[in-house]
Amino acid sequence: MAANVPAPQRPTHVPVEWVDRDRSLLDFHARVLHWAQRDDVPLLERVRYLAIVAGNLDEFFEVRAALYVRLCEPQAALDAIEPAAQAALSAAAHRLVEEQYAVYHDRIVPALEQAGIHIIPHRKRSAAQKRWVKAYFDREVRPLLLPIGLDPAHPFPQVASRSLNFIVRLAGKDAFGRVNEVAILKVPKNLPRIVRLPKSLGGKRILAVTISSVIRAHLPELFTGRTVVEFAQFRVTRHSDLSIDEADARNLRTALRQGLEHRNYGQSVRLEVSADCSPFLLQGLLRQFALPASALYPIRGPLNLVWMHELIALVQQPRWLFPHYEPTFPRGLLGHASIFERLRAGDVLLHHPFESFDGVLAFLREAVSDPDVLVIKQTIYRTGTDSALMELLRQAVQRGKEVTVVVEIKARFDEEANLHWAEQLESIGALVVYGVVGLKTHAKMLLVSRRESRGIRRYAHLSTGNYNPRTAAGYTDLGYLTSRPDVTADVENVFALLSNQSRIPKLNKLILAPFSLQRYLLEWIDRTAQAALSGRAARIIVKVNALTDEKLMDALVRAGQAGVGIDLLVRGACMLPAQIPGKTDRIRVRSIVGRFLEHSRIFSFLAGEEEVLLLSSADWMNRNMLRRVELAWPIDDPALRERIRQECLQYYLDDRADAWDLQGDGRYVPVQASAPDAEGAQAKLMATYRAT
Structure with a gap:
């Protein structure tokens, strides 16, 4: 008999202090910003990274910042987050915004101008350029603008999250002889944020103007008989993470739709204003949005650099973009007329975006067209507004196949698109399930059941990423195609759990x-x-x-x-x-x-x-x-x-x-x-x- 061997002794555990999650998230955004500064990155791609950081920061404030801002209110409970942690995060966020605009002014704008791309402010426009901008303003912009003069009958209008606005201080009296010195002007979201001037005004150069500079140059024309004393652009970001009591909601879909209607008007968490905004206008905005000084972000430059995505589309110069990469069709599926036949021979791995998402579409397309396929089941988390995959599911229903779709309608910022697809599929006869109350269904599964000579055989696709062809071209993800009975039986059982919430047997391979x-x-x-x-x-x-x-x-x-x-x-x-x-x-x-x-x-x-x-x-x-x-x-x-x-x-x-x-x-x-x-x-x- 072997001697008893004592179990190895564990060393004394030395605890560690965790890094603050939100500070770490801001550090990630700073790493993305670094790509906007790299000389080896093509010019318009650097512009894109700058815009991506702006969008990332918007989402950060919409989702993560509300608790920190509440701590600054007098009635807030100060024990939720330590004041030092709050101050440190606020300082880090301000530094990142300052760095973002330093990159814009010191790196991006000079590089654009060196390449012949000029974003021209009003003061630098020639007489001919000013005439063209004036005509554009009168024709395309002014008919959409309606300033609101503030008085007891005209309170401060509702300002949507991330919308662009002007606050204006006026001298003189209005048409009724009253002194109402502050007006608010909303910039309609359907106006382009950047406009290209005709080639006749720029020669070989690409000239553009921001919509905010167009409006700014013609503000006095909107206030006949009044004098514009001062003005500033501003933008408020609001808490936008939906909070729905699922246990109390009789109909989750209806409750979510109601929540979406109010998302853009939640608690204010950040105020961006032109850096030259006067103390009078600034204090008025802070009071209006009930924000502390720490939530104020004076901006030296155009508000909301997300608009620079529009600049990339406006310029349309491939030489300033990454060389086009054409993903290959998944090599594991090449040379096979039938994907089902290929999977009976062994599993296939898909590596996106180096291999195209067409392999997944081909799998579903074959399932839709094959008369022996009886049932298709799929989870949907983020699929986008224009989805070839969802169209294939519609075709499957129309061809008489049983289609079950588990749609996660609480996928943050994709709720609207997912609701749309759920209702579209449901209207033509698909079985649509909205997941489990209190949980988000984030698993990515596609299951096909096919009648074959030995009975029903299942084929499955599992993925680390979403069923979204657009993001599959820009995200690294892995997909897994298999017909292994132990795996596909597990997938079937998970779908059963999601649809009827009954207990499932012990799984063979999947960990849930x-x-x-x-x-x-x-x-x-x-x-x-x-x-x-x-x-x-x-x-x-x-x-x-x-x-x-x-x-x-x-x-x-x-x-x-x-x-x-x-x-x-x-x-x-x-x-x-x-x-x-x-x-x-x-x-x-x-x-x-x-x-x-x-x-x-x-x-x-x-x-x-x-x-x-x-x-x-x-x-x-x-x-x-x-x-x-x-x-x-x-x-x-x-x-x-x-x-x-x-x-x-x-x-x-x-x-x-x-x-x-x-x-x-x-x-x-x-x-x-x-x-x-x-x-x-x-x-x-x-x-x-x-x-x-």
């Missing part, structure tokens, strides 16, 4: 949140720690968009202190500090910001002789583990496992062009290129797939 995913991951992290303590090989590599779940982070810290080598590829917010001596020195956190948005989720665990590699729809956040329906599934095929390790993990760990490493002091530092022509992971993948 909120039931077992967090526990499963904790068990594997513990296995690696045990392996390291006993002197066996131990390694963890995780690729996610965000890492904020405290239980998982604590387990990773313990595993690292037990001797496990841990690499975390975290695109955005990461609350786990890395490289702290004696605490997290065996944990490396890396963020990749590139041409495409990193979006795939991959979990790799090695514990001695045991090893598992999982793909998943879930980030390592508490909401994904406990408040969403999420899937993870193992990849068992050795060739596919090796391909994922190489393309999705090792290439990124070797990246010396687009990678940032998290330091012990909380800073992200760009990885130094090992050579002047160092290639990033995404560039390497594009080159690899071009060659196939």
Whole structure:
């Protein structure tokens, strides 16, 4: 009989202080802004990154800032967030906005002008240019404008979140002999934010004017008989995260529609104003929106740089864009007349955007046209307003197939599009399910049931990303096609759970949140720690968009202190500090910001002789583990496992062009290129797939 071997002793756990989640998120936006400053990035792509940061900040304030602003109100409970944390986050947000506009003025505008693209303010326009702008204003703009003079009968109008507005101070009396000195002018959202001047006025140069400068130049014309003393542009951002009591809502769809009607008029959280706004107008705006001084963002330049997306479309010069990349058709599907036949021979991995989303559409298209396909089931989280995939589902219904669609109508900022598609499908006979009360359905599944000679056979597609052809061209994601009975039976059972909420049998392969995913991951992290303590090989590599779940982070810290080598590829917010001596020195956190948005989720665990590699729809956040329906599934095929390790993990760990490493002091530092022509992971993948 073998002697009893004492279990390896765990080292004393040294606790760590987590990084603030929102501060980490702002750091990610700063890394994106860095791309607007890179000389090796084409000019209009740099403009695009600047606009992306502006949009990211809008969403940050709409979703994350409300609690911080409430703390500044006298009646607020001050124990929700420490005042120091509130002040630090506010300071970081202000610094980022200042840096954003410094990049605009000091880097982007000079580079545009050097390329012959000029955004001309009123004071620099020639007489001929002013005449053209005046004619444009009279013809296209003025008929849409209606200033509101403020008085007891005309209170401050409702101002929608992120809308552009002017506040104007007037001298003199109105038509009724009264002194109402303040007026508000809303800029209609259907006006373009930038307008190109005719070639006859610019020669070889591309000349453009912002709509705000057009209106600003002609403000006095809107106030006949009054004198414009001073004015400023302003823009308010409001809390826009819908809050619906699902347990109390008799009809979730109706409740959501009502919430959407009021989304743009929620609590004010940020006020952007022209930097030259007078104290009189400024204080009036702060009072109107009940905001503290910390929520004020004086802007030196045009408000809302999101409009620069329009500049890219207006210029339309390919030489200032990234070279066009044409994704290849998925190589695992090439040479096969039938995808069903191919899947009976083995699983197929799809790597987007290097391989096109056409493989997914081809799978669904074959299912729609095949008379032996009886049932199609799919989850929808974000699919967009114009979706070829949704049109295929409509065709499936019209061809007499049973179509079940689980639509997550609470997908933030995609609620309207998802409601539209749900109602469209429901109106023609599809079975539409709205998920589970209290949870978001974030799992990405497509299941096809087909009558074959040996009975019904199922085929499934699982994905780390959304069923959205547009974002599939710009997000890195992995799709998995299979006809394995153990996997497809699990998918069938998950659909049954979502439609009737009955208990499901033990799953064969899929790991499902909120039931077992967090526990499963904790068990594997513990296995690696045990392996390291006993002197066996131990390694963890995780690729996610965000890492904020405290239980998982604590387990990773313990595993690292037990001797496990841990690499975390975290695109955005990461609350786990890395490289702290004696605490997290065996944990490396890396963020990749590139041409495409990193979006795939991959979990790799090695514990001695045991090893598992999982793909998943879930980030390592508490909401994904406990408040969403999420899937993870193992990849068992050795060739596919090796391909994922190489393309999705090792290439990124070797990246010396687009990678940032998290330091012990909380800073992200760009990885130094090992050579002047160092290639990033995404560039390497594009080159690899071009060659196939």
